[in-house]
Amino acid sequence: MIKFLHTRIRVADLDRTIAFYQQLGFELGDRKDSPAGNKLAFLSLPGNDHLLELCWSPDYEVAVPEDLMHTAVGVEDIVSYCDRLENEGIEIWPSGWREKFTTGGRKMAFVTDPDGYEIEILER
Structure with missing residues (x-):
């Protein structure tokens, strides 16, 4: 069986976006740096397997x-x-x-x- 694991979105301010999604009921899981130098945060909703991956890059302008x-x-x-x-x-x-x-x-x-x-x- 194939599982849908996560969805990544690019964000301009990782902490601000984490706080917003926490207001919606999401819980913060892992935070880490990717091999490419991006800052990542993984959020989930209780009882769900699918994760929302937030990605911040110093050289990427979010539009x-x-x-x-x-x-x-x-x-x-x-x-x-x-x-x-x-x-x-x-x-x-x-x-x-x-x-x-x-x-x-x-x-x-x-x-x-x-x-x-x-x-x-x-x-x-």
């Missing part, structure tokens, strides 16, 4: 085009999760997400990390 890619996380109660994030200063979009959740259908929202990567939040 994430809008809507290039996104990751997605599933939560049990999207309203309380998004309320908590919003109270911690993280912008939830689209605007008016609370009202959109009352009209039925799939409940989803988004946040954007410090480098411009989008994270989709879905209610499971």
Whole structure:
């Protein structure tokens, strides 16, 4: 069996990005230097095998085009999760997400990390 192990994203400030993802519920695992001289940090969500690898390089300028890619996380109660994030200063979009959740259908929202990567939040 083949397993999907991790996804790497480039970041401009490793500590700032680690702190952001920890607000989302990720836990910091290993931090190390790669053979190429990059600084790496591996984050996970409890109960998940897949890792998010953050990569910082001194000679790499991060410029994430809008809507290039996104990751997605599933939560049990999207309203309380998004309320908590919003109270911690993280912008939830689209605007008016609370009202959109009352009209039925799939409940989803988004946040954007410090480098411009989008994270989709879905209610499971």
